[in-house]
Amino acid sequence: MPVEPEATPWQLHAAPDDHPDDLWAVGADLQPGTLLAAYRLGLFPMPLHDTIGWFSPARRAVFPLSSFAPSRSLRRARRRYEIRVDRAFADVVAGCARPGEPESWIDGQIIDAYVGLHELGWAHSIEAWDDKGLAGGLYGVSIGGLFAAESMFYARTDASKAALVGLVELLRGAGAPERRILDAQWLTPHLEALGAVEVTRGEYRGRLEAALVVDAAL
Numbered sequence: 001m002p003v004e005p006e007a008t009p010w011q012l013h014a015a016p017d018d019h020p021d022d023l024w025a026v027g028a029d030l031q032p033g034t035l036l037a038a039y040r041l042g043l044f045p046m047p048l049h050d051t052i053g054w055f056s057p058a059r060r061a062v063f064p065l066s067s068f069a070p071s072r073s074l075r076r077a078r079r080r081y082e083i084r085v086d087r088a089f090a091d092v093v094a095g096c097a098r099p100g101e102p103e104s105w106i107d108g109q110i111i112d113a114y115v116g117l118h119e120l121g122w123a124h125s126i127e128a129w130d131d132k133g134l135a136g137g138l139y140g141v142s143i144g145g146l147f148a149a150e151s152m153f154y155a156r157t158d159a160s161k162a163a164l165v166g167l168v169e170l171l172r173g174a175g176a177p178e179r180r181i182l183d184a185q186w187l188t189p190h191l192e193a194l195g196a197v198e199v200t201r202g203e204y205r206g207r208l209e210a211a212l213v214v215d216a217a218l
Contacts, residue, residue: 002121002142002216005032014041015056017202022186025054030113032120039141039148040212042205044185045113046105060204061187061196065177068168068195075165077158081128081135083166085218089118092125092137096151106151114150117141124218126167128159135159138167145180145214147171164194174217181211 008031015024026048028034038044043054070078093114097106117123118139127137136159138152147167152160171180184191187198199207 005036005120008034008037010034010037012037012041012043012054014205015043015201017200017205019056019201020058022055022057023048023053024056026051028052028054030109032113032117032122035113035117035141036122036143039143039146040208042201042208044148044150045110047107047110055185056201057186058201059187059198060201061184061191062199062204062207063164063168063182063184063194063196065168065172065180065182068172070165070168070195073158074161074194077161078165081130081159081162081166083163083169084127084129085170086118086124087127087129088134088137089123089125089139090115091134092127092139092153093151095134095137095153095155096139098153114139114141126163126170128154128162128166130156130159132156135162137163140183142216142218143212144216145176145211146183146208147181147217148183149185161194171217174215176214179210179214180217181207 010028045052098104114123125139128135135156136154140149154160184196
């Protein structure tokens, strides 16, 4: 069972449905209590210049678990790898960080924050392994029926796709898939090709409230 950390001293609020921007707030900290309070409100952090930005996209990407139907290529990728959970969390986060790449947003403070959440039992890695070792994976935060995926990486072909399919299998296998959320933040062409769809901020918040009272799958 995850350990509930000390409550955040910050006053956090959900973004209104009609807020026009994806960025909702700046500041606060990345302590476990702050992170969990934010995710429960539909917020997630990213470094923003010399502070922390808290985002609540007007259009949110999610994977519909009940209707998720992996393509032939996704099924083939899944068969290529063994899926493991939390065997190499720090290595997965490090792989997702892609140091030196200009679009990478996972810095030292983000790594430390999510490793801390993992040690408390709230953050998890879904990993694709083969006979050469860790081939790829993804990590995210699990609160009740919410799994908020943060990032994915691959060291070998289609390993991150295999990890995604493995995560969907785990979440569906835990029951009540229609009440769970697999959050992917923003829709990209890549995520859309994998099966993600967009929902409004208001719809996401409604689904989130229902998901948080479901037993966690991880």
